[in-house]
Amino acid sequence: MHSRVYNAEMIDAPGATPPSSPTAPASGVPAQAPSAPAGKSKLRSWIIRIVRIPILAYLGLCAYMFCFENSFIFYPSKHPEGSWEPKMLDPLTEDCWIPVAEGVRIHAWWAPGKAPARGTILFSHGNAGNITDRILHFRPLLDRHFNVLAYDYEGYGRSDGAPSETTCTRDVLAAHDYLTRERKVPPAEIISYGESIGCAQALLAALERPCGAVILEAPFTSLPEVGQFHFPFLPVRWIARSKFDNLGRIPSLKVPVLIVHGRRDEIVPFAQGERLFAAAPEPKEFVAIEEGTHNDLVFTGGGRLFDKIRSWVDPFLNRK
Secondary structure, eight states: OOOOOOOHHHHHSTTOOOOOOTTSOTTOOOOOOOOOOHHHHHHHHHHHHHHHHHHHHHHHHHHHHHHTHHHHHOEEOBTTSSOOOGGGTOTTOEEEEEEEETTEEEEEEEEOOSSSOOEEEEEEOOSEEOGGGGHHHHHHHHHTTEEEEEEOOTTSBTOOSOOOHHHHHHHHHHHHHHHHHTSOOOGGGEEEEEETTHHHHHHHHHHHSOOSEEEEESOOSOHHHHHHHHOTTSOHHHHOOOOOOHHHHGGGOOSOEEEEEETTOSSSOHHHHHHHHHHSOSSEEEEEETTOOSSOHHHHHHHHHHHHHHHHHTTTTTOO
16 A cells, blocks of 8 residues: 655645545444454463562562561560579579559569679560570679569560560560669669660660660661661561661660670671661760670670670769
8 A cells, every 4th residue: 555645735725625534434434443463462461460460479478567567576485485493593583573554464583683783784685585595694694793683575485465566665664663663773773784676675764764874785776677678678667667766766865875786797787786876875885796696695795795794884883
């Protein structure tokens, strides 16, 4: 078929008859566009199906993480998992039951250190296990004349309830109140000590209640940032409801802080500890454990770490 070029003057000229469209049917019924070949239609359908499957799977994973967020954060060991004879920690260790809400109690151990007492450690542990897994934390502290109150979050060990950011907050505040009201510990002699996720509780307690100092072991900036580090392909910063925002809180701290972090930490990047330290007000100190990972600072730091804790705390608690 030869193509035709129509001049606008020909069409508009008086008496000129516009040429008929070569594609217009004689009956005057508008022409219909030819349908796409059947092969192309099937290909398009298969492409849509193939693309849709991973998109739906991705959205489903995001929804699952959003709905079951706490199962990705907390890994509690319930009683009877662990060594539950408190005498294994120290002969004078006592079981404590601390009410946190109506019908809800958390379990704790109270262990007095060697006399004379240097101060009292309020210990908030990490997201896995329970207090029985931290005996190697407690013994060096007791030997260096610190009293220790170690508690389990709701849903851990022998504690009632289930863990969440909200319940962890009320747990640490209830434990602090127990020390001051039941054990008559002067607030200025309380050292709020956190391990991993427990750093958020330790920091919060120091902001909400009076204390003498804060120790943060393997802390993170915020939980969404840790989640984004481990799941870079997911929008964790956008879907995470639990924040544990240490970086946002630490500038408001009014007491001395000691930050301890392992350079080989595979769970919380060492750089996050450095960022927290940079944001913290004075007085502050940072201890880097060169060979330390996330869960072995008690071993890689050893006695030197606990000697450092003792020597660092003493001036702030007016101890010699």
